[in-house]
Amino acid sequence: MKQLHIALLFVVAIGCGDGRKYVPVSGTVTYKGKPLANASVIFQPIAEDNENPGSGSFGRTDEEGRFTLKRIDGQGEGALAGKHRVSISIITGEDPTRSDAGETLPVNQLPPEAASQVFQVPETGTDQANFDF
Amino acid sequence: MLSGRKRYRCQAAFTLIELLVVIAIIGVLVALLLPAVQKVREAANRMKCGNHLKQIGVALHTYHDAHGFFPPGGITEGFCCGTRSKENWAILILPYIEQKNIYDRYNFNAFNEDPTNDWVRRQPVPIYNCPADIQLNQTLRPESGPGSGLQYMVGSYRAVSGKSLNGWRSFDNAEALNMDQGWRGALHTVWEARGLFPERLTDVSNGDGTSHTLMVGEMTTKTHLSRRTFWAYTYTSYNQSSTIPQSRSLLGDYDQCVAIGGEGGSNPCKRGWGSFHPGGIQFVRCDGSVQLIARSIDMNLFSNLGSIAGNDPIPNWP
Numbered sequence: 001m002k003q004l005h006i007a008l009l010f011v012v013a014i015g016c017g018d019g020r021k022y023v024p025v026s027g028t029v030t031y032k033g034k035p036l037a038n039a040s041v042i043f044q045p046i047a048e049d050n051e052n053p054g055s056g057s058f059g060r061t062d063e064e065g066r067f068t069l070k071r072i073d074g075q076g077e078g079a080l081a082g083k084h085r086v087s088i089s090i091i092t093g094e095d096p097t098r099s100d101a102g103e104t105l106p107v108n109q110l111p112p113e114a115a116s117q118v119f120q121v122p123e124t125g126t127d128q129a130n131f132d133f
Numbered sequence: 134m135l136s137g138r139k140r141y142r143c144q145a146a147f148t149l150i151e152l153l154v155v156i157a158i159i160g161v162l163v164a165l166l167l168p169a170v171q172k173v174r175e176a177a178n179r180m181k182c183g184n185h186l187k188q189i190g191v192a193l194h195t196y197h198d199a200h201g202f203f204p205p206g207g208i209t210e211g212f213c214c215g216t217r218s219k220e221n222w223a224i225l226i227l228p229y230i231e232q233k234n235i236y237d238r239y240n241f242n243a244f245n246e247d248p249t250n251d252w253v254r255r256q257p258v259p260i261y262n263c264p265a266d267i268q269l270n271q272t273l274r275p276e277s278g279p280g281s282g283l284q285y286m287v288g289s290y291r292a293v294s295g296k297s298l299n300g301w302r303s304f305d306n307a308e309a310l311n312m313d314q315g316w317r318g319a320l321h322t323v324w325e326a327r328g329l330f331p332e333r334l335t336d337v338s339n340g341d342g343t344s345h346t347l348m349v350g351e352m353t354t355k356t357h358l359s360r361r362t363f364w365a366y367t368y369t370s371y372n373q374s375s376t377i378p379q380s381r382s383l384l385g386d387y388d389q390c391v392a393i394g395g396e397g398g399s400n401p402c403k404r405g406w407g408s409f410h411p412g413g414i415q416f417v418r419c420d421g422s423v424q425l426i427a428r429s430i431d432m433n434l435f436s437n438l439g440s441i442a443g444n445d446p447i448p449n450w451p
Contacts, residue, residue, distance in 0.1 A: 020429075040394035044380060047431035054429045056380035058393045072393060072427065074379045091398040106301060106398035115396055 017094065020054045022078040025121055026068040027129030029088055035065030039110070040091070041131075043069060043084040044121070054080045069129075079121050080113075086117040088131060175265070179410045182263035182289070182351065183355045189260065190417035191316060192229035193222070193320075194334075202331040205323030206292040207367040212307040217244040217279045218367035222292050222320050223261060223375035224253070230260045245367045246280045254285050254365045261364045263289035265409040266353045276359040278368035288364030288372065291352040291406075292320035293416070294443050296440040297375035297398030300382070300404045305373035315340075316440040319348045319419050320373065332441060335417070340442030347376070347438050350416035351408040357387035362401060370403040376439025377401045378432040383414060412443075 025043070029036045039061045047053040057079035059067035069079045087110040108115060113133055121129070153270020185245040197203050204226060208219035220241055227236035235256050251369040255272050262269045272284035295304035295318035302308045309329055319337055323329050337346050339348035352362045352374050363371045377397070379392045391399045408414045419441075426435065437443050 041394040042379065042381075042393075044378065047434065051431055051434060052427050052429040055383075055429050056432070058381070058395070060394070072384070074389070087396050089316055089394070089396050091394065091396075106299075106400065108396060 007060065021081050021123070022054075022057075022071060023048055023121065023125030023126055024077060024127075025057070025079040025080050025129050026059075026066065026127045027131070028065045029067065029071065030130075030132045033059070033061070033120065033132075034087075036090075037061055037063050037065060039065075039067075040087075040089045041069070041077045042066045042089075043121070044087070045080050046083045046085055048083065051084070056084075056131075066085075070104045078125065081121050081123045081125075083120050084121060086119045086131065088114040088117065136162050151331070156450055158178060163223060168197070175411065178263075179412070179415070179425075180266040181252075182265055182408075182410070183415045183425075186290065186351075186415055186417040186423045187421070188230060189226070190227040190371050190421045190423070193433060194421060195229040197334055202333045203319055205331045206294045206305060206320035206373040207322050207369075209322050209324050209367075210326070213320060213369065214277070215279060216307075217246050219245060221289070221365070221367040221372055222401050223258075223364040223372055224289075224367075229316070230258070231262075232258055240372040243364070244279075247285060250365075251283070254280075254283065255366075256284055258288070258305050261288040261290060263351055263353070263408070263437070266351075267355065267409070270359065273359055273361075273363070275363050275368070275371055276357075278366075278371075280366050280368055285363035285366045287358075287370075288362045289351055289353055290364075291362050291372050291374045292349055292351050293318040293347045293439045294321040294373040294375055294404075295438050296338055297377050298441060299379075299405065300375060300377050300400030300402075303370075303400075303404055305375065305404065306369045315442045317442075318375075318439050319346055319441055324375070337419045337441045341437070341440065344418055344422065345438060346417040346419040348419050350374070350406050350413050352385075352405065353407050353409065354385055354387040355407075357388065362385045373404075375404040376408055376436045377404060378436040380432055382406065383428045383430075383435075385409070385414075 041059045045053040055073040057069040057071050059069045061067045070077050073124040091106045204222040207221040239253045243249045257270045266289045272286050275281055296316040297303040302312050304317050319332050323331050337343050354361050381393045381400045382401040382405035384390050387402050390402035406414050413425045415425050417423050
């Protein structure tokens with residue numbers, strides 16, 4: 001029985017990890033009422049009482065403007081529960097195939113407010129992270 | 134008697150099963166031990182890597198004592214991108230890390246990219262290598278700039294040139310003139326003819342404070358090695374980086390960072406930070422202390438730690 005308790009403790013300790021909770025997040029981006037394709041969606045956690053809130057998440061919209069977030073640290077899907085600064089961008093002025101790319105000004109083709117949205121990710125995750133501007 | 138001796142002989146030998154069991158037990162023990170050995174090696178590498186940062190910090194302060202100001206992150210005499218550069222911080226502190234022989238052969242009247250400085254550009258400097266980094270002690274061609282066709286020795290540490298929102302406008306080139314001057318870092322690009330001067334310790338202590346300002350940190354990448362650190366290459370983002378409020382700039386994986394995308398395109402990847410330590414990335418602060426910063430840090434806080442006088446709130450910072 002005692003061994004079982006110790007084993008359980010291990011499972012709980014490993015299962016909790018660093019205590020951060022990533023939950024599934026997806027949604028839609030529309031621009032002037034139409035779905036926005038191939039836009040970069042970045043969620044950056046805003047710390048309220050913590051210096052190390054965790055790494056951000058990213059997604060890219062498909063033809064219908066839909067996106068699903070993945071973790072930037074490459075450890076799976078979703079985003080942290082809590083407040084995020086959301087930046088949506090379509091970057092031009094860069095050609096990734098050229099080796100000296102990026103020496104010209106990369107411009108976000110979207111209005112400035114697209115780069116400074118705020119979104120609260122609920123504890124249970126959401127499929128309604130919708131942005132429209 | 135005979136049957137008894139026979140039984141004795143049989144028991145003296147190992148059976149195949151017994152042998153397999155012993156091998157299996159040894160296998161399990163080794164499997165348990167190997168990760169522990171690996172962890173100790175990682176920890177030793179991280180400590181040595183931090184020790185190099187500490188020596189760089191001491192050298193920067195010694196330079197400050199001798200000159201009255203910190204060395205420039207780099208010296209430029211024009212705007213991006215074809216402009217050739219002069220010397221940088223890593224060249225200027227060579228005499229203070231026991232590398233005066235390399236320092237003496239650098240031609241300060243010539244440009245960084247001129248043939249006369251070819252020998253210095255290709256020299257390995259042990260203190261500029263983090264033992265956890267990959268493919269050290271080799272020369273490569275940097276990706277861009279006037280030195281892109283030349284061979285430069287790789288390195289592991291970059292100066293913190295300042296805070297930047299998306300990496301395009303940053304303090305590692307003359308765009309610094311168009312930025313909020315409170316965002317400049319301790320070691321940024323200097324262009325004296327246009328009023329960009331090196332920093333004094335008093336500027337830092339009267340600003341955010343020496344323990345709230347990062348000075349030099351680790352930067353490497355596991356992909357796209359032509360975008361890693363080249364200690365002697367002054368041009369923009371090869372021995373200076375910026376603190377940018379985007380998690381992807383701490384990945385240490387240039388191609389993955391570009392693939393994720395976002396504000397500034399590839400610029401936060403060129404001016405990011407990276408290490409192979411599982412716990413995070415080490416920096417030496419202006420007070421000379423070395424600190425491991427977790428990749429899970431609040432990126433606004435991280436971004437503010439790069440500026441010397443941002444007047445930004447830095448709550449509960451140890």
